[in-house]
Amino acid sequence: MDWTWFHKWGSPKWFYELSGKWLPWLVGVMVTCLLVGVTWALLFVPQDYQQGLTNRIFYVHVPVASISLAFFPLMAMAGTVFLVWRMKLADVVLKVAAPLGAWFTALALASGSIWGVDTWGTWWVWDGRLTSLLLQFFLLLGVVSLRTALEDSEGAARACALLSIVGCINVVVIKYSVDWWNTLHQPSTNFTLATDQANGPEIWVPLIFMIVAVYLFFAISLILSTRNEILQREKRAQWVMDLVAKS
């Protein structure tokens, strides 16, 4: 089996150049989906019979929260690739993903709290999902602190990779907590195509737009931060010098 593609993907220069070409398209699609999703969610979705118009928060909270669960798996994969194949780019992704993940998790927690204060009657409860998501936030801050504490060295890279792999256990807990324990956060929902159902297409189609938009935002932000880190780490390389000279 020819593995040259794998090592080519690991080249920082190749990544920098290719991502530069893809970014405008990704941003274009993201902005379109975001505009459609937000407009639809705010203006057109019918209000909930119990929650009234707070159901608009659903369209921010759900995409952000579900994508926040992707960070530890991403970091674990990047960490494993780094530990096994010594791929520099994998460690770059591992480094930049952690703070972005903290942002996502914080927004998921904050939006959920603000939604709950009037619909559940409380800002916070030590529910299975809320607690494990808060733990994820602390773990991500931990990964960031570990990197700084070990002064971004080879040891820091290994330690962060290991912590990321371990942190994936928590993601399983977050995802299944609502099925394992019958505490406050609602259980998983089934979306159907039938329009007469409580959660018909007029409810979940805008959600699809928002999920796509937020997912693309995640990719774009990650790519932008990765590019920055690559420039800093590869500053002694000829291709970086040429790039800087041209700009």
Added chain:
Amino acid sequence: MQFSNFQEFIEMGGYAFNVWSVYGMFLIFLTFNLYGPLRKNRKIIRDLKRRYALNAQVPPMSAGTDSQSSPGSKTTEEERT
């Protein structure tokens, strides 16, 4: 449309604080994490330009040698942003 006028839209049926603070945070989150890295990219390139100019007296590394930087090449204090 769920609202008959703009006033109703802003009020969100009494849930103005909840809905608008969440969407406001969302907007700040998006802006910070898109605009931030873009601005940093320009800053890095500017700083590198200056740095290369200062090092111009020292012969640069040959084109055949790719960067030897380890996963965490120590950056100087000024570059640590």
